[in-house]
């Protein structure tokens with residue numbers, strides 16, 4: 505009998521816990537070594553979200569909070585596939601996103617950036633991957649915004665993503681960036697990712713997904729931790 | 740093998756996306772902190788999250804997972820007066836003779852990758868023989884054990900310092 509165990513986080517691509525250039529890590533990153541835990545049924549399971557939770561426009565941020573008109577900014581399609589490391593697509597898994605509006609302003613009450621809110625744009629959405637692990641969102645391209653990390657610090661354009669995968673070892677919260685953004689090379693949050701991992705966070709312009717007279721397409725695939733099911737695995 | 744997608748911080752602005760109803764945004768929450776129906780037997784767990792200078796962290800988000808009762812909860816530390824988190828849930832059951840626990844996934848600005856910990860309960864005799872707890876130094880084991888109070892369990896989380904919570908590599 506074999507029980508799958510899920511591969512660890514690949515620290516060749518994940519950021520370290522402490523990255524002093526991103527100042528908030530200094531007092532918030534755990535300092536003790538993590539305690540290795542043998543994966544039990546608790547780790548090899550996770551919440552399952554049904555489609556019944558979803559409203560018609562939950563995946564369409566250009567429509568899901570319209571009050572008196574269309575949101576301002578450049579409409580985009582963001583789509584892709586969620587895989588595990590073994591290359592198997594992950595169907596019916598929840599993806600949640602949140603982002604700034606086209607001016608770089610978040611709806612969040614603590615965002616004090618002096619840029620306009622858009623009454624017709626909330627900036628939050630979610631969807632489930634389909635039977636083949638594919639997802640698609642419609643949204644507005646988020647603007648860059650300043651933050652307090654250091655003098656003249658600006659976050660590159662990005663969309664925040666939250667994924668569940670098949671169990672809690674798969675949990676992933678990340679940010680998707682856009683190709684050619686000149687702010688990437690100045691952003692400590694992006695640069696905390698080791699060089700091998702950085703390209704994996706940059707979406708690709710996708711002419712095939714671009715909808716004529718409507719929206720530019722970007723492709724962004726996810727890879728969650730995979731498993732080895734070999735019964736007598738060599739250490 | 741494909742390369743894993745790297746983690747990035749949840750940042751300070753997750754509330755309207757991940758916990759909108761808790762923070763009074765006009766959007767539907769997919770997960771909450773009250774996981775029981777009103778007449779069900781339940782426990783309350785509350786606590787706060789502290790940084791390396793013992794400041795209370797007001798922009799963390801916790802998720803709890805109880806596989807046996809199939810319960811998932813989520814709560815941000817920005818809405819209670821004292822910036823605590825609160826969960827109302829069922830007491831988890833013991834698995835394979837070990838002490839009952841809840842799995843915790845912790846996110847916050849300043850964490851580039853989330854942290855995993857567990858909540859055990861001070862009134863469980865099985866803590867003494869639990870496979871995971873017994874492998875942890877005495878000095879740090881207590882950080883995983885929620886203390887039973889009159890009508891709730893207290894579980895504070897310390898990111899750093901003498902009282903640093905045990906975090907797991909799962």
Ligand SMILES: [Fe+2]
Pocket residue numbers: 604659662664750752
């Ligand atoms: Fe952001």
